[in-house]
Amino acid sequence: MVNVLEKQVSVGLFGLGNVGTGIVKALDGHHDLIRKRSGFNVRLKTICVKNLKKAREVNTAKYRVTANSGHILDDPEISVVIEAMGGIEPARAFIMEALEKGKHVVTANKALISKHGQELFELAARNGVNLAFEASVCGSIPIIKSIRESFVANSISSIYGIVNGTTNFILTRMVNDGKSYESALEEAQQRGFAEADPSFDVGGKDAAQKIAILSMLAFNTPVDPDTVYTEGIQDLVSEDIKFAQAWGYVIKLIALARKADGEGIDVRVHPMLVPKAHPLANINGELNSVYLIGDLVDGQMFSGKGAGPLPTASAMISDVIDVMKSAALIRNFNSLPLVDINNLEFSYYVRFPVIDQPGVLCRIAKVLATDGVSIAELVQPTGNETVPIIIRTHKAKERAMRHAFDEINRLPIVKKGAVMIRIQE
């Protein structure tokens, strides 16, 4: 047996933004630690950037810095390519060329893996190399490795959690500090937890890409993130937080994938009222958490930092070691259908801003009754001209509830800004 201490790995890095910089820092600062703990001498050789003139946060004098992708892709000494550029192109083209040239690839690119994963995994398999992507979902939380390796003997029935730090930070500030959505978003932006244009995060698209990747692994089925039912948190107001709390819940943006009754899988992203005693209710700030149920292991929960340069770098360096150690291919895809959310049943929290006049409540209750939605609890605070009516329903079909919700919104006494939030059992 060879002395694995002698194994040298030469790495090429695409991209020197936040994540790329984290990788340079971690590989530089922890070279000996990684060598000692893994038995691999991981050496960053070449960094490919778009703009050679841009000032960088890290000293790159030790590396070959280039704008020519061929300096990585055509270098036979480089056996692992780290893609830290983000976006679909040219990341996809570089990754495909690297795989075709027999190089392992490590990426954090959730957009690419969720949308083009199957094609890339098949290309990797044909070329006998690995494509690793632990950092694409929940940063440093080892959820992908755990599904693929630790729970390999389990039939997984569901996986769900808080997979977007931006929205969790905003919701936490709204819950714990009574902030408005706008002011919590502003704080998130100031602290670097939200982008200047936050729509990708707050609209649930980021979470949809992540749950698509987790579904692919848990159920062996590629899921196009654009087909995942997705709602964001933009319409939530402080009142929703307050009434949810009074009823024993906190509001979280939940990404969920589960085996549905019958053949399909149920994959969606939307806010939910989570009971305060539920483990996810205590995952606060920018933290992420994933809860998984396997038939042998039962419930398993993971939590930690879901983003950030160093947590992401930690996951990507772990992947570098992993791709060198073993060819762990992803194949044998199924193609389970997605179930239609309209056929599912939930109980709901709904809030309607209404004109404060007699008879309003009666008209709303009538619509709900017509659609077969029954009321479990109702609050109607007094107020000025516009007051909210807040209702918790018993279980109802999504199709019926939506129909009622739309009908009620069409009533002239109901103003804009109504919300409908599903409740976690």
Added chain:
Amino acid sequence: MVNVLEKQVSVGLFGLGNVGTGIVKALDGHHDLIRKRSGFNVRLKTICVKNLKKAREVNTAKYRVTANSGHILDDPEISVVIEAMGGIEPARAFIMEALEKGKHVVTANKALISKHGQELFELAARNGVNLAFEASVCGSIPIIKSIRESFVANSISSIYGIVNGTTNFILTRMVNDGKSYESALEEAQQRGFAEADPSFDVGGKDAAQKIAILSMLAFNTPVDPDTVYTEGIQDLVSEDIKFAQAWGYVIKLIALARKADGEGIDVRVHPMLVPKAHPLANINGELNSVYLIGDLVDGQMFSGKGAGPLPTASAMISDVIDVMKSAALIRNFNSLPLVDINNLEFSYYVRFPVIDQPGVLCRIAKVLATDGVSIAELVQPTGNETVPIIIRTHKAKERAMRHAFDEINRLPIVKKGAVMIRIQE
């Protein structure tokens, strides 16, 4: 590249108790799932048991069942040996022989790994095979793989948590249902969470073995579990639970390992008052949870079932696939010293059962003051002849607090059954 779908693994199993039975069930029921998800065709071939006559819960007709260890150890077709017997001997002898004969070994034997790990890892390395032991700590929670692989690029500063399900079940019943220690223990025994002789669990020895293994991995230092400072939960009474709650804490049995100031490591097991908002405070029942801090990933938490035949089998089957995929050796041990708990500082919860007479409080306070321990909070309920005095202290050196505690216990006004519990920051 070979088609890994064709890879066949023949397994020999030592032991057909709870864990062994779980492995047979899981391998039998999930053979195709494991094959599809891992690419390995894992076939259980031979089971070695002590007593061939004993009735078994699973049908073993498909396997060669034998009392002769040579039928596994001398079979060249068997490449992986699963040891599910427990105890030091003959498990140790069988494992050593298997490693010497070039077979990979998977074990859940925490007593063996914590006490003789270094010797066994060195033997495995010399023979170019793997010794895997994920199931030895916290059952199905993938903490060992995560430390070794996912967090390979991190310098780990501390790892702590709830690693014993028996004691957590008992404490949860005492907290949530107001049960006495004795009645909670009885329920744990009835439900199979505690042994007839519970001393190994309730005395903290089980947790000490587990934290010794985690220390070995996190700090690359073998730690003899017999040298770990260990206290159990036997002396806790309902009053302790009640007063801790009133002050905003729950009591948990915490196993902890951390880099101490200077060169040493601080490894210990004892009950602690944990703030209710701490993530570990919500880990209830027989669940386990481990919290780890790495310099790149920051805080990471894992929770799930820490024991049971199927969760344990899940971890061991994952290990079977892992040992086949890669030779991931454990070596390069350091030998960091253990720090003496007497030199550490804590704040404390202490309870003294005293004779209800004037001047008692004054005498206790005087001893504390003499040893430099200052009182943060004090409760003295009225009662019958014997009443408790409950004190929360400010931070003090363990040596000083112990000295005071011993002195106070020697006062004739103090009865038996005093407790001293450290408080988690």
